[in-house]
Amino acid sequence: MDFKLSDEQRMLEETVGRLVRDGYPFDVREKARTSELGFSKEMWQQFAELGLLGVPFSEDFGGFNGGGPELMVVAEGFGRGLVLEPYLATVVLSGTLINALGSDSQKEALISAIVGGELRLALAAYEPEGRYDHTHVATTAEKSGDGYVISGSKAVVLHGDSADKLVVIARTAGNANDRNGLSAFVVDAAAEGVSRRGYETIDGLHAAEISLNKAPAELLGEEGNAIDALEKSLALGIVALCAEATGAMEVACDHTLNYIKERQQFGVPIGKFQALQHRMVEMRMELEKARSMTILAACSLELSAPVCAKRLAAAKAIIGKSGRKVAEEAIQLHGGMGMMEETAVSHYAKRIVMIDHQLGDLGYHMQQLENLLDVDEDAA
Amino acid sequence: MDINYTPEELAFRDEVRAFLDEKLPKDIASKVKNSQHLGKEDTIRWQKILNEKGWMAMHWPTEHGGTGWSPIQKHIFEEECAEYGAPTVLPFGVNMVAPVLIKFGTDEQKQKYLPPILNSDVWWCQGYSEPGAGSDLAGLKTKAVREGDHYVVNGQKTWTTLGQHADWIFCLVRTDPNAKKQEGISFLLIDMETPGITVRPLITLDGEHEVNEVFFDDVKVPVENLVGEENKGWTCAKYLLTFERTGIAGVGQSKAALKHLKEVARKVQQNGKPLIEDPLFRNRLADVEMELMALEMTNLRTVAAAQAGGVPGAESSFLKIMGTELRQEITDLFRRAAGPYAQPFLPETFDADYDGEMVGPDFANSVSTKYFNMRKLSIFGGSNEIQKNIIAKMILGL
Known part of the structure; x- marks a missing residue:
């Protein structure tokens, strides 16, 4: 048993750490956040130059061949800086799905472009009526000439407003909620039949409602057989979100601790009051739990499917539960300052809470865990 | 990063499991699993089995008969023992007073006290808390006054777990009433047979007799029973707490x-x-x-x-x-x-x-x-x- 990072992982951590420290101060982030795009293309190019866009891909495409722990290291660093760029959408969710399903020529074209920073993607999987259920797919695809056309609606597609291409999950067989019959497609975002309503999310990111009306699409992999690959990509996404939350929770705790050491009331720093000390301790305890579960999730992706699923559900559920406590307490201990847009901690709180609304919230994952209660952990 | 046990750690776990399969008495495990009363005899029988295997003292250095286990081995051992329904090793001797003796005791004290702890021949209890000293432990009042080659101890300890079975008690006593709270305290070993000691049961809300009050009335304790220096007992207490x-x-x-x-x-x-x-x-x-x-x-x-x-x-x-x-x-x-x-x-x-x-x-x-x-x-x-x-x-x- 060894919790230390390997030399390569530590280098990755340092790279991301330096980038966030030097390139991502709060005012710079604010400028990017309030721009029309909602993030910085220059920063995206820096990601490419540093090799970050290739972390989960093979060396053939200029990648790093990383797994759960590598993505964890990157995402935790991004969480510390509240990074706005579409890394989760492009690399973790869409990129790994293309990598798993695509033909050699599709990968050659698309993965290379992702790694080089020339292509940004969004995963259009969830639907307006489906909440967090990725098998709830009413969007359909049918053959048309050499390719397919897709019709349907996709909900809160992260970075769907600015993506060059969309990876769309559509049904080629079966009924909504069937696991079989799901296929993955690449759709050009500018194609006819694609309409997007983009918007900002409360935590400063961007997303879109997407309507597809006979939009031309290119199939990835085998028809009707995307579910396993999709779930693997979503699992990686969960690891990345857990890690991002952990990074953000760490900073929220640090800012709060600094604040209660400085803020004076009744002639003393408010951190002298035991009521606040204990709340601060509880925040740190939640952070430790979140970190533990992120490590557990990141290191469990290769295990048997039920054990992996159980651990990921538990991890994301803890992130939802602990994240809420940390976010709320960070605001509370900052008092009125915690309510202000100009205070960084409010932005951390918003991102931490919104992470619970991505790829399944506390209730959803507890339900998953309840279904897996009989899975024996020691079988791992 | 690898959260799985190494092959060596897995082999150790197998060794622990084989030992528990073979040596943990079924009647004792059954009592633990069915939440029945464990007697003094049950605890001692199990601890002697552990000692025969050389596994009684997880936290001691090997030169005193400790296992020399790594923290992960200790974790594995504790987890397997719980899974099998082994009784918890009583901490007062082996994990509390012994580490203090190893760190602060004289050679004579180590020779006298450590072997019987290892073989569970002597049952220890802890004399820390007092009616007026709970969370504020340093507020303790039980006093020990030096008279020739003895201390004379007067006062009261409370919440003394399993003190009704104990042969010896390790106590924090006040030896300098004029010093600051933490600075006038000494760490003293007292034979429970000494005249002037009275043990009274405290019955807890579940109807059990687990804890006791211990009264000291002009109890004469030889000065060689002092561990470490006089008035430096708080150092021993802190060491034990962070142990x-x-x-x-x-x-x-x-x-x-x-x-x-x-x-x-x-x-x-x-x-x-x-x-x-x-x-x-x-x-x-x-x-x-x-x-x-x-x-x-x-x-x-x-x-x-x-x-x-x-x-x-x-x-x-x-x-x-x-x-x-x-x-x-x-x-x-x-x-x-x-x-x-x-x-x-x-x-x-x-x-x-x-x-x-x-x-x-x-x-x-x-x-x-x-x-x-x-x-x-x-x-x-x-x-x-x-x-x-x-x-x-x-x-x-x-």
């Missing part, structure tokens, strides 16, 4: 208890269905399950850090809070699983010899006594509020 405690999180106990709870919830019927299918109960089970996973990983991170040379200091306070809250939560779920049968109080059924009829399901007889007994977890060993104070001061710098 490595891999088991403080109680992960093994919680895992075994949760496993048992699930078995019970599969059997108990509610509205014609197993209780485990009740949405509310299942939700709480899931909550305990995920919190236990988080606790186990946090414990392992701390253990691994200790292995790598970091000393677990105030971090163990996190583990104490998280671990005790979780164990208490599990006892609450057991109580709920029993339903109305949580109410009958039949202490005679805790006796392994009881062969009369039970009332309600077998597991239900102990759920409420255990629930109330386990309230102690967040109070003793430094209450959870004191643990938060420690973290606030030592880790957060508040």
Whole structure:
């Protein structure tokens, strides 16, 4: 048993750490956040130059061949800086799905472009009526000439407003909620039949409602057989979100601790009051739990499917539960300052809470865990 | 990064399992698993078996007969013991007074006291708390006055766990009433047979006799029973409190208890269905399950850090809070699983010899006594509020 990072992982951590420290101060982030795009293309190019866009891909495409722990290291660093760029959408969710399903020529074209920073993607999987259920797919695809056309609606597609291409999950067989019959497609975002309503999310990111009306699409992999690959990509996404939350929770705790050491009331720093000390301790305890579960999730992706699923559900559920406590307490201990847009901690709180609304919230994952209660952990 | 056990660690786990399969007496394990009373004899029998194997003293250096185990080995051992229903090794001798003796004692003291601790020939108890000194331990008043080659001890200790069986007690006593609180305290070893000592039982809310009051009335204690320097006893006390405690999180106990709870919830019927299918109960089970996973990983991170040379200091306070809250939560779920049968109080059924009829399901007889007994977890060993104070001061710098 060894919790230390390997030399390569530590280098990755340092790279991301330096980038966030030097390139991502709060005012710079604010400028990017309030721009029309909602993030910085220059920063995206820096990601490419540093090799970050290739972390989960093979060396053939200029990648790093990383797994759960590598993505964890990157995402935790991004969480510390509240990074706005579409890394989760492009690399973790869409990129790994293309990598798993695509033909050699599709990968050659698309993965290379992702790694080089020339292509940004969004995963259009969830639907307006489906909440967090990725098998709830009413969007359909049918053959048309050499390719397919897709019709349907996709909900809160992260970075769907600015993506060059969309990876769309559509049904080629079966009924909504069937696991079989799901296929993955690449759709050009500018194609006819694609309409997007983009918007900002409360935590400063961007997303879109997407309507597809006979939009031309290119199939990835085998028809009707995307579910396993999709779930693997979503699992990686969960690891990345857990890690991002952990990074953000760490900073929220640090800012709060600094604040209660400085803020004076009744002639003393408010951190002298035991009521606040204990709340601060509880925040740190939640952070430790979140970190533990992120490590557990990141290191469990290769295990048997039920054990992996159980651990990921538990991890994301803890992130939802602990994240809420940390976010709320960070605001509370900052008092009125915690309510202000100009205070960084409010932005951390918003991102931490919104992470619970991505790829399944506390209730959803507890339900998953309840279904897996009989899975024996020691079988791992 | 690899959260799995190494082949060597797995081999060690197999060795522990083989030992427990072969040597743990079935009657003792059955008492532990069925929450029946463990007698003094049971505890001593098991500890002597451990000592024969050389596994009694996990935390001692090897030159004194310790195992020399790594923190991860200790963790594995504790988890397997809990899973098999081995009695918890009583900490007062082997894990409390002995490390203090090894660190601060004279050669004579080590030779005299350590071997009987290792072989469980002498039963120790702890004389720290007093009626007026709980969380504020340094406020203790029991005084020891030097008279020639003796100290004369007067005062009262309380919450003395299993003191009714004890041969010896290690005490914090005040030797300088004029010094600042922490500076006038000494660490003294006292033979319980000494004239002037009275032990009075305290019956706790679950009807058990686990703790006692110990009164000292002109008790003469030879000066060679002083450990370390006079008036430096607080150093010993602090050393003991920060002494490595891999088991403080109680992960093994919680895992075994949760496993048992699930078995019970599969059997108990509610509205014609197993209780485990009740949405509310299942939700709480899931909550305990995920919190236990988080606790186990946090414990392992701390253990691994200790292995790598970091000393677990105030971090163990996190583990104490998280671990005790979780164990208490599990006892609450057991109580709920029993339903109305949580109410009958039949202490005679805790006796392994009881062969009369039970009332309600077998597991239900102990759920409420255990629930109330386990309230102690967040109070003793430094209450959870004191643990938060420690973290606030030592880790957060508040």
